[in-house]
Amino acid sequence: MCGGDFMSKNPEEAMDFLSYVADVSRGWDEPTKGEVGKMKSQLNAYNAKAGM
Template sequence: MNFMSYVAEVSRGWDEPNARDMGRMTSQPNAKGEMYILNDGIDMKAKIAAMARRLEKVEMKKMQEVQAISQTPLQPMPCSICLSYEHLVEECPTIPAVREMFGDWNTYNSNWRDHPNLSWKPQPPQY
């Protein structure tokens, strides 16, 4: 269970009176109009619940801002091959022509097998 789920579950319990708390609720002689005087424990729980609701509201607002930013369209960049804004590099129509022109060549040349510049064994220093 992640932290925010825990806070939501606990704060839900603070917002709704349960059977244990119902027995403690009595009329308060010092209440003014419809205002109740809460003891410190219930008052602190109410403040924490209100703060949790505000935190959730702020997080939702930030999440909506992030989603709005991520949904903005990107600025078009030209294809680096033909400098056209109509397609991406992967979709460039000149790629098949280039492949056909150059072909899939094998870069191995059997004459290079014994070439001293292409060998991996150490060579004596040249003076």
């Protein structure tokens, strides 16, 4: 990663690093296929327990 020396980077290196962080963090909010299936099964179990 950046190793704590972000402030010493030139503008091009800084933008490259920020682009990398944006690409990596984009996936943090999006569930994977496995997580979606797990969420659906948890919702179904909850609904069954609640009598829906």
